[in-house]
Amino acid sequence: MQKTFTNTGTEFSAWRAAEAFLSERGFSVGSTQKGAASGILFGDFKISKWRNLSPKERNQLHGTVHALDIRSGSAVVTLRESAPAEAKAAFLREILWCCHVRGPDDVMACDDKEHAERVAGALSKQFKALSGKMDVMFDPVAAPWPHSAEAHAGDLSSPSVDYAAVIASARLPLVAA
Incomplete structure (x- = not known):
């Protein structure tokens, strides 16, 4: 599952929108690192920068957020098929x-x-x-x-x-x- 957030003309707007979308649905987002994805997990977690995650830890993530240009580009949230059912349901939930x-x-x-x-x-x-x-x-x-x-x-x-x-x-x- 993927969701793309486009920049609205202000710096970091797509990234902030992606973080807000995930936070409102109960996801944690990893620290940012230039040119690399940030990991996401459903629940309350502290997630390291991509370069500090081992291959095993990367594989345990429920998904990623990636932006080629975090300052002015789009941000893409990808939820893996292996994510738990409750994470998938939260990702698809519309917030009222x-x-x-x-x-x-x-x-x-x-x-x-x-x-x-x-x-x-x-x-x-x-x-x-x-x-x-x-x-x-x-x-x-x-x-x-x-x-x-x-x-x-x-x-x-x-x-x-x-x-x-x-x-x-x-x-x-x-x-x-």
């Missing part, structure tokens, strides 16, 4: 996103990670204005959705009245083709 308001512990479904970050930013501004008037901490952050896919779809179609305006205003406008 929400804005989690820590304090009252509210969650609201968002379209994607960027939308969740915009909602969290908008709510932070609103809560900052109220900070001296309330005894409750409000800390909105983008986070993976903690409930089922069905619940996420339901929350997207009928958001909480308390947050519906913020969620709608944080969506990017559609661009005509």
Whole structure:
């Protein structure tokens, strides 16, 4: 299985996107080394640079991340066929996103990670204005959705009245083709 991440015009953007994709799914990524792959393992591991891995250790990896030019090129994540079933399932899993308001512990479904970050930013501004008037901490952050896919779809179609305006205003406008 492979997934390619393209550079968005900023330095290391493809590599960072690949690392985030893997981290969000429970993978560890090895240290970088110019001109060489970085190993990946499903779970929490510290992985050495490619040159410091023995042939046996390289063979035990669940996959690799490779970029010919880590600074401005694409990054390719390859998961080996020999990877455990739970690693394959995690690799294929689509992450659903929400804005989690820590304090009252509210969650609201968002379209994607960027939308969740915009909602969290908008709510932070609103809560900052109220900070001296309330005894409750409000800390909105983008986070993976903690409930089922069905619940996420339901929350997207009928958001909480308390947050519906913020969620709608944080969506990017559609661009005509």
